[in-house]
Amino acid sequence: MTDAAPPPIPGGAVAAVVALLDAERLLSLAVNRPDGWPQATTVGYVNEGLNLYIVIGRTSQKLANMKADPRVSVVVRSEARQGDAVGVSMAARATEITDAVLIERLDRSVRQRYPDMHVFGPGSDSVAVVHLRPEIISPVSVIAGRSHAQTFSLQPADETSLLPSSPRMIDLI
Numbered sequence: 001m002t003d004a005a006p007p008p009i010p011g012g013a014v015a016a017v018v019a020l021l022d023a024e025r026l027l028s029l030a031v032n033r034p035d036g037w038p039q040a041t042t043v044g045y046v047n048e049g050l051n052l053y054i055v056i057g058r059t060s061q062k063l064a065n066m067k068a069d070p071r072v073s074v075v076v077r078s079e080a081r082q083g084d085a086v087g088v089s090m091a092a093r094a095t096e097i098t099d100a101v102l103i104e105r106l107d108r109s110v111r112q113r114y115p116d117m118h119v120f121g122p123g124s125d126s127v128a129v130v131h132l133r134p135e136i137i138s139p140v141s142v143i144a145g146r147s148h149a150q151t152f153s154l155q156p157a158d159e160t161s162l163l164p165s166s167p168r169m170i171d172l173i
Contacts, residue, residue, distance in 0.1 A: 009137055009152035014050065017088050017139050020078060021047040029054070029132075030073040031065040031094075038073075039065060045132075046106055050154075052090075052132040053097065053106055063128055066094040074132055077140075089149075091136040097129040 009017075030040040041062060046053045052074065056063050066072060070093045077087035097103060106129070138151040 006136060006151040006153045009154060013137075013139055013150070013152060016141075017137060018047075018049055020086075020088055020139075021050070021052070021076060024076050024078050026076075027052065027054075028075040029062070030075075031062055032069040032071065033061075033065055034068060046110065050134050050137070052092070052134075054130050054132065055127050056130060058126055058128050063096075063130070066130065067096075070094045072132060074134070086142050086147075087140040089138040089140070090132075090134040092132040092134045095131050095133070097131050103129055 025044055026042055027045050028040055029043050030038045033039050039062065043054045043056065072092050072094050074090040074092055075087065134154060136151060136153055138149050140147050140149045142148070
């Protein structure tokens with residue numbers, strides 16, 4: 001294993017990862033527990049580009065763990081055709097979102113896409129909206145029946161890949 005940083009993510013890989021994130025609605029989230037053991041759960045998400053947003057219970061072990069150690073791992077996968085991106089693994093930093101304007105924008109997007117679902121970030125103290133900002137991204141594709149992964153970093157020049165497009169997916173937990 002090497003300590004060298006992965007290369008910056010190219011635009012084509014960003015587009016493939018965003019297309020995958022736009023098409024899916026569930027992710028696996030792993031956080032670090034105080035005892036050192038990982039805690040992994042499946043949660044719904046909404047994305048703006050490579051930025052991911054989740055809603056979790058304010059009194060949950062998951063939120064407490066993220067506040068103690070904001071480093072998380074995220075996995076999203078799909079049943080894609082051969083040659084397409086079929087999954088992505090991300091090392092990300094978790095931060096709670098309290099910006100009412102951003103939360104309302106996420107709510108509007110959810111209501112447009114899923115009119116029968118509840119709002120993303122209700123005006124209640126019982127839930128927290130959390131931003132997952134990726135730092136390392138490993139897209140996976142299937143070529144000739146085999147999985148192929150490449151690992152990339154998000155450098156300062158890649159900041160545009162994190163900019164919001166329109167939020168796409170949600171599944172409340």
